[in-house]
Each structure stands twice: as C-alpha cells, then as structure tokens.
Amino acid sequence: MADVVRGAVPSPNIWNSPQVYEVENRAVDPDGLIEATMRRLHPWAGANVLDLGCGTGFHLPLFAREATRVVGVEPHSGLAAAARRRVAHLTNVTVRDGAAQALPLPDASVDVVHARWAYFFGPGCEPGLAELARVLRRGGTAFLIDNDATRSTFGGWFRRWLPDYNPGKVERFWARHGFTREPLLIRWLFERRADLAAVLRIEFPAELAEAFLAEHPGLEVDYAINLWHRNY
Numbered sequence: 638m639a640d641v642v643r644g645a646v647p648s649p650n651i652w653n654s655p656q657v658y659e660v661e662n663r664a665v666d667p668d669g670l671i672e673a674t675m676r677r678l679h680p681w682a683g684a685n686v687l688d689l690g691c692g693t694g695f696h697l698p699l700f701a702r703e704a705t706r707v708v709g710v711e712p713h714s715g716l717a718a719a720a721r722r723r724v725a726h727l728t729n730v731t732v733r734d735g736a737a738q739a740l741p742l743p744d745a746s747v748d749v750v751h752a753r754w755a756y757f758f759g760p761g762c763e764p765g766l767a768e769l770a771r772v773l774r775r776g777g778t779a780f781l782i783d784n785d786a787t788r789s790t791f792g793g794w795f796r797r798w799l800p801d802y803n804p805g806k807v808e809r810f811w812a813r814h815g816f817t818r819e820p821l822l823i824r825w826l827f828e829r830r831a832d833l834a835a836v837l838r839i840e841f842p843a844e845l846a847e848a849f850l851a852e853h854p855g856l857e858v859d860y861a862i863n864l865w866h867r868n869y
C-alpha cells in the first residue's frame with residue numbers, strides 16, 4: 638500500500654479506484670454551479686489557492702488558470718504523485734504530501750481554500766479548522782463541499798447507505814464554526830451507463846449499488862450538495 642500521512646480519513650473510492658474516481662469527477666456538475674458560486678463569493682484571479690485533499694489533482698488546473706499560486710495538499714502519497722504528474726507543465730502549481738490537521742504551509746499565506754469531499758465532514762474536523770484559521774489571510778475564504786443528505790436522488794441513496802447520518806447535527810456544527818451554507822442542486826452526467834455503474838460500485842456497498850442501478854435509469858443523477866463557506 639502507498640504511504641498515507643497520519644490523520645488521513647480512509648477514502649476507499651479514490652484510494653482504491655483512482656481511474657473510476659476520475660470518471661466520477663468528469664461527471665460531476667456539468668453545469669458548473671459549484672465553480673460559478675465560488676467565483677461569485679471569492680474569485681481567485683491573482684490569489685493563492687489551496688486545494689486541500691486534492692486527490693489526483695483533478696481541480697488544480699482550473700485554479701491554476703487564474704491564480705498566482707496553487708498548492709495541492711494530499712495525504713495519500715500515490716495520489717499526490719499522480720497530482721504532480723497532472724500539473725507538471727503548470728509552473729504555478731505545487732503538490733505537497735500532508736493532511737488538513739498539520740498543513741505544510743506558513744501562517745497567513747492563502748487566500749482561497751477548496752476542500753471537496755475531503756476530511757471536512759462535520760464534527761471531528763476541528764483540528765483542520767484550526768489550521769484553516771492559521772493559513773488563511775484576513776479576508777480569505779474557505780470553501781468546503783459535502784453531500785446534502787436531505788434531498789435529491791443521491792441524498793436518498795446516501796441516507797439508505799448511512800441511516801444514522803444526522804444532517805441537522807452536521808449543519809449545526811458548521812453554523813457554530815461560522816460557516817454559511819450554499820445549498821446547490823448539481824447533477825452527475827455520464828457518457829455511458831457503464832460509467833455510472835462503475836462509479837456507484839466504488840461509492841456504495843455492492844448490494845446497494847446494484848439496487849440503485851436497477852431503480853434508476855439513464856445517465857443522469859440529481860445530486861444535492863452543500864457548499865459551506867466562511868470568510869476569515
């Protein structure tokens with residue numbers, strides 16, 4: 638197994654199946670709602686951007702087009718290496734091995750943080766929040782993206798998988814920590830049914846994945862998320 642930095646949250650979808658996760662990333666939000674909402678709240682032209690839990694670096698090129706500097710931080714060394722390969726041609730991007738609880742970055746050195754389905758899932762992530770407060774400059778913004786289990790087809794699947802998940806508790810946690818919720822209804826849009834099947838099989842236990850496939854025709858899945866954000 639590849640080295641993993643202490644404090645990493647096991648992420649079997651991308652750790653075990655990075656190629657399928659790439660297919661998933663390509664299917665996420667074809668309408669660009671996440672990007673447009675982030676831009677409205679804190680554009681990153683000329684900024685220093687941190688993509689925290691960057692995985693294979695799928696989102697790094699987007700930030701690199703306008704930001705002055707982009708740093709990807711990723712605790713799984715194999716994924717960090719893949720991210721480095723992806724951005725080898727981009728002179729303003731670096732990828733560091735590291736975790737949210739101990740960021741390899743100086744104080745007050747970042748303007749925008751993007752953490753997408755990575756570590757910040759509610760109660761328990763306080764050490765990472767302390768690190769965000771340390772590395773973000775005054776006026777900087779943290780964007781944390783996670784599922785909204787209260788609605789949408791994907792939200793329903795998520796609740797069937799984790800019936801004890803308590804969205805209210807998670808929402809109260811973020812409000813207590815000064816975050817504002819931007820609820821977004823995005824889509825997954827696949828080119829092939831086989832791609833949707835492969836993605837469901839890395840995201841859910843086998844039996845549930847097969848049940849969801851049998852119940853849900855087509856190439857599209859409506860998917861509610863929360864874009865949590867806080868200005869520092």
Ligand SMILES: C[S@@+](CC[C@H](N)C(=O)[O-])C[C@H]1O[C@@H](n2cnc3c(N)ncnc32)[C@H](O)[C@@H]1O
Binds near residue numbers: 754
């Ligand atoms: C579901 S993947 C998402 C990857 C990437 N954000 C994307 O959207 O393509 C979650 C990522 O968070 C990383 N991760 C897990 N624990 C972490 C931690 N403590 N700090 C930072 N990243 C973490 C995992 O290694 C994995 O790459």
